[in-house]
Amino acid sequence: MNGRTVIAAVALATLAGAAQGLRVVAVADEPVEVEVTAETFGCIRDMTPVRHFYVDNLAGDLEATLAVANSPTGGKYPPGSVVQLIPTEVMVKHGEGWNAATRDWEFFELEVSRDGSRIVNRGFADVVNRFGGNCFACHVRARPEWDLICEKDHGCDPVPVSAEQILELQRTDPRCGTAPAEQQ
Numbered sequence: 001m002n003g004r005t006v007i008a009a010v011a012l013a014t015l016a017g018a019a020q021g022l023r024v025v026a027v028a029d030e031p032v033e034v035e036v037t038a039e040t041f042g043c044i045r046d047m048t049p050v051r052h053f054y055v056d057n058l059a060g061d062l063e064a065t066l067a068v069a070n071s072p073t074g075g076k077y078p079p080g081s082v083v084q085l086i087p088t089e090v091m092v093k094h095g096e097g098w099n100a101a102t103r104d105w106e107f108f109e110l111e112v113s114r115d116g117s118r119i120v121n122r123g124f125a126d127v128v129n130r131f132g133g134n135c136f137a138c139h140v141r142a143r144p145e146w147d148l149i150c151e152k153d154h155g156c157d158p159v160p161v162s163a164e165q166i167l168e169l170q171r172t173d174p175r176c177g178t179a180p181a182e183q184q
């Protein structure tokens, strides 16, 4: 399947980069291309937890993503960063210059099932969630040092979902345990 080939290729590139002590993303002056398809997304709990949300990095630089996510003073998430709070809403950071208005973040609204993920909507300033809320309009209100990441106290309007409901959505992600192909 095409998506698996892409994932395998990324995995190989990551391994090759690691073997040479190189960071895949860190090629000076070259814009980072972050390719995202429905197969990019899997069980939310396979990502790395940070407080009550999850992160990953599609370009093999999870450490750089974690450094910003864990910084008490914020910072700029590196290209390839993936951030999720609930299974159906994702932010992915593209290379520098992709979209200045959204600080290179792309927003995704997914439909998830035991069969995997389907991208219902993706884009920059015009993506709307199932409640009619515009992702960017909310997230842009995070204070500048937080790079459009809202959490609880970065300046965004709150989501109408309780902490318990968020935990439950994470715990019941239908993709978990049903997509072993992604681990290759």
Ligand code: HEC
Binding pocket: 053, 083, 084, 085, 086, 089, 090, 091, 107, 108, 109, 127, 128, 129, 130, 132, 133, 134, 135, 136, 138, 139, 148, 149, 150, 151, 152, 156, 157, 158, 159
């Ligand atoms: C009503 C405003 C609002 C809308 C609309 C909204 N969000 Fe959020 N989002 C938030 C808030 C507030 C949080 C933090 C909630 C928490 O930590 O409890 C959040 C959390 C997140 C997170 C986890 C990282 C973070 O910023 O804390 C992601 C990823 C995310 N939202 C993506 C999306 C996407 C994608 C959409 C559209 C499909 C969307 N959001 C729509 C307000 C919003």
